[in-house]
Amino acid sequence: MGNKLIKWLDERLAITTLWRVLMAEYYLPKNINWLWSSGVLTILVFVILVVSGIFVLMYYKPDAKLAFDSVNKTIMMDVSFGWVFRHVHAVGASIMFLVLFIHMGRGIYYGSYKAPREILWVTGFILFVLMSATAFTGYLLPWGQMSYWAAQTITTLFSKIPVIGPDLVIWIRGNYIVEDATLTRFFALHVTLLPALIVVFTVIHLYALRIVGSNNEDGIPMTKEEKKEKGIPFWPVFISKEFFVMSVFLFFFFYLVFFNYKFAMDPINFEPANYLQTPPHIYPEWYFLSFYEVLRGFFFSETLGLIGFVLSMVIPLFLPWLDTSPYPFISAKHRPLFRIAFWVFVADFVALTILGKLPPTGLFAWLGFIASLVYFGFFLALPIISKIEKKQAASGGVR
Amino acid sequence: MKELKILLVIVVIVGITYWGIEPLAHSIMHKHIEEAIEKYNLPDYKFSDLGPAPAISGDAAQGKKNFQMFCASCHGLKADGIPAPMDPKTAAASFGVVPPDLSNVASFTAENFLYHFIKDPARASEFKKISMPAMGLDDKQIMDIIAYLKSTAKKIHGAELFKEACGRCHGAKYQKIYADTPADALKKYLGKVPPDLSIIMKAKGEHYLVAFINKPQALLPGTSMPRVGLNEEATEDLMKYLDEISDPHKEQRKKVGLIVLAYMLVMIGLTYAWKKKIWRNIH
Ligand code: HEM
Numbered sequence: 001m002g003n004k005l006i007k008w009l010d011e012r013l014a015i016t017t018l019w020r021v022l023m024a025e026y027y028l029p030k031n032i033n034w035l036w037s038s039g040v041l042t043i044l045v046f047v048i049l050v051v052s053g054i055f056v057l058m059y060y061k062p063d064a065k066l067a068f069d070s071v072n073k074t075i076m077m078d079v080s081f082g083w084v085f086r087h088v089h090a091v092g093a094s095i096m097f098l099v100l101f102i103h104m105g106r107g108i109y110y111g112s113y114k115a116p117r118e119i120l121w122v123t124g125f126i127l128f129v130l131m132s133a134t135a136f137t138g139y140l141l142p143w144g145q146m147s148y149w150a151a152q153t154i155t156t157l158f159s160k161i162p163v164i165g166p167d168l169v170i171w172i173r174g175n176y177i178v179e180d181a182t183l184t185r186f187f188a189l190h191v192t193l194l195p196a197l198i199v200v201f202t203v204i205h206l207y208a209l210r211i212v213g214s215n216n217e218d219g220i221p222m223t224k225e226e227k228k229e230k231g232i233p234f235w236p237v238f239i240s241k242e243f244f245v246m247s248v249f250l251f252f253f254f255y256l257v258f259f260n261y262k263f264a265m266d267p268i269n270f271e272p273a274n275y276l277q278t279p280p281h282i283y284p285e286w287y288f289l290s291f292y293e294v295l296r297g298f299f300f301s302e303t304l305g306l307i308g309f310v311l312s313m314v315i316p317l318f319l320p321w322l323d324t325s326p327y328p329f330i331s332a333k334h335r336p337l338f339r340i341a342f343w344v345f346v347a348d349f350v351a352l353t354i355l356g357k358l359p360p361t362g363l364f365a366w367l368g369f370i371a372s373l374v375y376f377g378f379f380l381a382l383p384i385i386s387k388i389e390k391k392q393a394a395s396g397g398v399r
Numbered sequence: 400m401k402e403l404k405i406l407l408v409i410v411v412i413v414g415i416t417y418w419g420i421e422p423l424a425h426s427i428m429h430k431h432i433e434e435a436i437e438k439y440n441l442p443d444y445k446f447s448d449l450g451p452a453p454a455i456s457g458d459a460a461q462g463k464k465n466f467q468m469f470c471a472s473c474h475g476l477k478a479d480g481i482p483a484p485m486d487p488k489t490a491a492a493s494f495g496v497v498p499p500d501l502s503n504v505a506s507f508t509a510e511n512f513l514y515h516f517i518k519d520p521a522r523a524s525e526f527k528k529i530s531m532p533a534m535g536l537d538d539k540q541i542m543d544i545i546a547y548l549k550s551t552a553k554k555i556h557g558a559e560l561f562k563e564a565c566g567r568c569h570g571a572k573y574q575k576i577y578a579d580t581p582a583d584a585l586k587k588y589l590g591k592v593p594p595d596l597s598i599i600m601k602a603k604g605e606h607y608l609v610a611f612i613n614k615p616q617a618l619l620p621g622t623s624m625p626r627v628g629l630n631e632e633a634t635e636d637l638m639k640y641l642d643e644i645s646d647p648h649k650e651q652r653k654k655v656g657l658i659v660l661a662y663m664l665v666m667i668g669l670t671y672a673w674k675k676k677i678w679r680n681i682h
Contacts (some may be wrong), residue, residue, distance in 0.1 A: 030681070034402050072598055073573050076648075083648050085657065102409060144540040172443060244670040251663040258656025263421055269647075270602035271594070281428050286420050350412060354419030358427055 007221070023235035025126070027227040029216035037245040038078045038103040043202070044246060048253075050195065059117045060141065062187035063179040067143040081151040087265075088259045093135050094264040095253055097287035100128060108319070111330035112142075112215040120212065120384055123205040125317045127198060132288070132313075134194040137186040139285060140178075144269030149282045151186070152178045152275075157295070160306050177275060177369040204359060219330025281359065289356030290349055290375075297372030299365045308372055315379050323382040325389035337385045345378040432607060435617045442457040443612035444631040449523060452514035462547025465540050468503070473531070478502035478551040488577055494530040495588025497567050497579040505545065506552035507564055512628030513548070517546060524625035525616045527592050530588065557640045564627060564637065565596070573597035574644055589623040600645035605638050612637075 010016050028036070059079055059396030061070040075082040104124070106111055113121035140151045155178065159169040215225060222231070232238055256264070263286065268279060284292050295309035325335075332339040348371050355368045426433075435441070452589050466476065473490075476481030477500055483490070490497045505513065510597040516523040516595060519540060520531040537545075555563060562576060578585065582592045600608065610617070612634065615624040629637065642649075 033405055037597060070574075077573065082653075083652065098413065182506045235557045236677055237681060240670070242673040244667070244674045247663060247666040251660065251667060254656070254663055258652055258659065263417065267602050267604065270598050286416075289420065348411065350416050350419070353416055354423065357420045357424040 019235075024168055024233055025228075026210070026234040027224070027231035028226060028234060028238050029213050029222060029231050031217045031220075032214065033217065034241070034245050035102065035106040037242050038099055040242050040333050041099045041210075041246065041249055042096065042103055044249070045092055045099055045181040046198065046202070048088060049092045049096065051276040052085045052092060053191070053195075055085040056089055059190060062141070062184050064143060064183050066139060067183060072270065075236075084257075087261050090260050090264045091253065091257045091342040093138060094285065094287070094370040096131060097135070099357075100131065101287075104128070104316070105346065108345075109332045110215055110217060111219050111323075111332065111335075112385050113319045114219075114323065114330055115320070117208075117215060120205060121320055122203050123208060127205060129313075130194055130198050130201060134190060134198065135285065135287070137194065140183060141190065142184045142269060143183065145267075145271045145273055145277075146269045146282070148178060148275065150284050151182065151280055153282050155182075155229045157306060157309070160302060167298045170193075179275070186327070195326065215330075217331060217334060218324035219327065223329060247344050282359050286353065286357070289354075290352035291356075293356035293368050294372045294375060296360045296365075297352075297368040298367065299360060308376075312372075312375060315346065315376070319379075319382070322379055323386055326393055329386075329389040329393065335389065338382075341378055341381050341385060342382065344374065348374040348378070356383045371394075420619060430589045432610075432618060437463070438613055439617045441610035442631075443526075443635065444613070446509055446512045446515070446523075446628060449511060449515040451537045452511040452545075453542065455539055457539075457542035459543070459546040459550040460545035462545070462550075465536070465544050468548055469534055469536065470544070473498040475500045476502050476551060478547065478553070488581070491584035495580075495584055498572075499563060499567050499575070499579075501548060503552045503555050503563055506554050507560060507629040507630060507633035508628045511547065512626075513545055513655065514541055516628060517544065523628065525614070526623060526625035528588075528623070531624055535587030536569035556636050556660065557643075559641055560633060560637055561596075562661045564629060568593045569596045569623075569646060571595065571597045591623070594626065596641065600638075600641045600647040605642065609634060609638060 005014070024155070056071075056075055059070060059074045059082065061067055071086065075086050078084075091156060107121065136151075136154065140147045155169055155172055158172060159165045168175060172182075173179075174185055174229065213222070216222070283289065291309060291312050294312040295305045298304040298308050323338075329335050329338070332342050351367070351371045352375060354372060355364055358364045360368060411431045463479070467481070471481055472484055473494070475481050479502070483498075483500060485493065488496045508516075512523060517534075517536065519533045520529045521527050521533070558576065559572060561569075561571065566576065568589070574597065578593070580588075586592050603611070606620070611619070612627070612629060615622050615626055
C-alpha cells in the first residue's frame with residue numbers, strides 16, 4: 001500500500017529523486033560541530049512562532065481599547081491553555097534572537113560570510129532585519145506600558161532624519177502619537193507581510209546554501225565530489241545529530257516557557273499603556289539593547305547617536321567586503337589576529353547589551369561610549385587584519 | 400568533548416548577559432525602592448511613626464452612641480443594621496470617594512492606626528487632602544468607637560477583604576469587581592484614576608506591593624493613595640488573593656511544565672540513542 005502510493009506520487013512528482021537530491025545525497029563536511037545545527041534550530045523556532053502565533057491570533061483583538069484585555073484576560077485566563085501559547089510565543093520570540101546571534105556568531109567565527117558565501121550572508125542579514133521588524137511590531141501588540149513607550153521612543157528616532165523626518169514619523173504612526181492607528185498597522189505587518197517575507201528569504205537563503213554548500217571548522221574549501229567522499233550525508237547522518245540537538249534545545253526552551261519566562265515578558269508590560277505616564281526607565285527587549293546602547297553611547301550628540309545606531313545595524317552586512325583575506329585565513333581557528341578581534345567583539349557586544357538596560361548616567365554613559373567605539377573598531381580592524389594576512393599568505397602562508 | 404566545550408562557552412556568555420540584564424539591571428533600576436524599604440523598615444505593621452493607641456479600654460455601647468453621633472452621617476455599618484446614609488453617587492459627589500462601610504474595618508486595620516486615623520485622618524493616612532475631617536474627639540470617645548467597631552468586625556478574606564479595604568477606589572475588573580466610586584469623581588479627588596488591580600501582582604510583585612500598601616508615600620512620594628493601615632494578617636491574605644487572581648493557572652503551569660520536561664527528557668534519550676547508532680560507523 002505504502003509502496004504503491006510512493007510509486008504513484010513518484011510518477012507525478014518525482015519524489016524519490018527530490019528526496020535524494022535534497023536529503024540522502026546532500027553532503028556536509030565532517031569537521032563541523034553542533035553550531036551548524038543553529039540554522040535548522042532557527043527554522044524550528046520560526047515554526048513554533050507561527051503555530052503559537054496562529055493560536056493567539058484567534059483571540060487577539062487589534063484595537064487599542066481591547067488589545068490589553070484580550071491578551072491578559074482572554075488569552076491568559078479564559079481560553080484553555082491560552083497561556084501556554086502566549087508564553088510559547090513570547091519566549092519563542094526572545095529565543096529566536098538567541099539562536100540567531102549564535103547562528104551569526106558561528107558565521108563570523110568560521111568565516112562563513114566569505115567568498116563564495118556572500119549571498120548566504122546577505123540573505124541572512126536581511127532575515128535578521130526582517131526578524132527584528134517582526135519582533136518590534138509584535139511587541140506593541142499587547143499594548144502594555146513598555147510596548148507603548150518602546151514604540152513611542154523608537155519611532156521618535158525617525159523624526160531626527162533631516163527634512164522628511166517629522167512627516168515620516170506621522171506616516172509610520174498614522175497619527176501624531178502612537179495610538180490605535182499605529183497598533184492596527186503594526187498588527188497587519190506583524191501577521192502578514194513580515195512573516196511572508198521571512199519565508200521567502202529563508203527559501204533564498206537555503207537555495208544559496210545548496211549551491212555553495214556548508215563551510216566547515218577549518219574553512220577548507222571543498223568541492224561537491226570531495227564532500228561526497230569525505231563528508232556525511234544530510235540524511236540520516238547529519239539529521240540524527242540534528243534531532244538530538246533539537247531535543248536538548250527544546251528541553252531548555254520549555255523550561256523557560258513554564259518556569260522562567262519573566263525575561264521575555266517584562267512585568268511592567270502587565271500595566272496597560274498610558275500615554276500620560278512615562279515609565280521611569282524605557283528600554284527595548286534585550287535583543288535590541290546593544291544597538292540601543294550605541295544610540296545612547298554618543299550621549300553628547302543626538303545626531304551622532306542616530307548615525308551610530310543606523311550604522312551599527314547595517315555594518316555587519318558589509319563583512320564579506322571588509323574582510324577579504326584568502327584561504328587559509330578563513331576560519332578564526334587559523335587566524336590568531338582575527339580570533340582576538342572576534343572575542344573582543346563578543347565581549348563588547350555583551351557589554352553593550354548590559355549597558356543598554358542600565359540608566360545612561362555617569363560612568364555608564366562613558367562605558368557606553370567606549371563600548372560603542374569598540375563595536376565599530378572591530379569592523380574597521382578587519383581590512384587591516386586582511387592586509388596583514390594577505391602578506392602572510394603571499395609569503396608562503398602560516399598555518 | 401569539543402562539542403561540550405562550545406556549549407560551555409555559550410552558556411557562560413549567555414549567563415553573563417542574563418545576569419547583567421536581569422538581576423544587575425533590576426538592582427540598579429530599583430535601588431530607590433530598596434533604599435526606601437530599608438529606610439522605613441517596611442512593612443512596618445506597628446506604624447511606629449504614629450505611636451501606640453492610648454491604654455484606655457473602650458466601651459462598645461458608648462461607642463455605638465458616639466458612632467451614630469459622629470460617623471453615621473457619612474459611614475454605614477451594615478453588620479449592626481446601620482445603612483449607608485447616602486447612595487454612592489451622592490456620596491462620591493460630596494466627598495470625592497464613597498466612605499466605606501465600617502462593619503469589619505477593625506478586623507483588617509491595625510488598632511493604633513485606627514485610633515490615629517480617627518483622631519487625624521490626614522496625618523495617619525499621609526494624604527493631606529483626605530476628605531474625612533478630623534473631628535476633635537477625645538481619646539476616650541475614640542477608644543469607645545474602636546471597641547464598638549471591634550464588636551461588629553468579622554474576619555474577612557479574599558475578594559470580600561479586597562472590596563472592603565480597597566474597593567472604594569480600586570476595581571479588579573477581571574473578577575468583575577468595580578470600584579464603588581465612579582472614575583470621574585476619583586479623578587477629581589485624587590488627581591488620577593487609581594489603577595485596576597486585576598493583574599497588579601504580575602506587574603509589581605509581592606515584595607513591592609507589601610511595602611507600598613504599608614506606606615505609599617515612602618515608595619511613591621507625593622502620591623494621592625492614602626495609607627490604609629492594613630494589619631499583617633490582612634496584608635498576607637490580600638497578597639494571596641491578588642496572586643491568585645493575577646495568575647490563576649499557576650498550578651496547571653507547574654504540572655504541565657513537568658510533564659513536558661519529562662517528555663523532552665525521553666526525547667533526548669531516544670534521539671541520542673539514534674544518533675549513537677547512526678554515527679557508530681562514522682569517524
Ligand atoms: C530566519 C532566519 C534564518 C534561518 C531560518 C536560517 C537558516 C539557515 C540554515 C538552515 C542554514 C544551514 C545550516 C547551518 O549551517 O546552520 C544556514 C546557514 C547559514 N546562515 Fe542562516 N538562517 C537564518 C538567518 C541568518 C542570519 C541572520 C545570518 C547572518 C547574517 C545567516 C547566515 C548564514 C550563513 C553564513 C550560513 C552558512 C554557514 C556555514 O555553512 O558555515 N543566516 N542558515
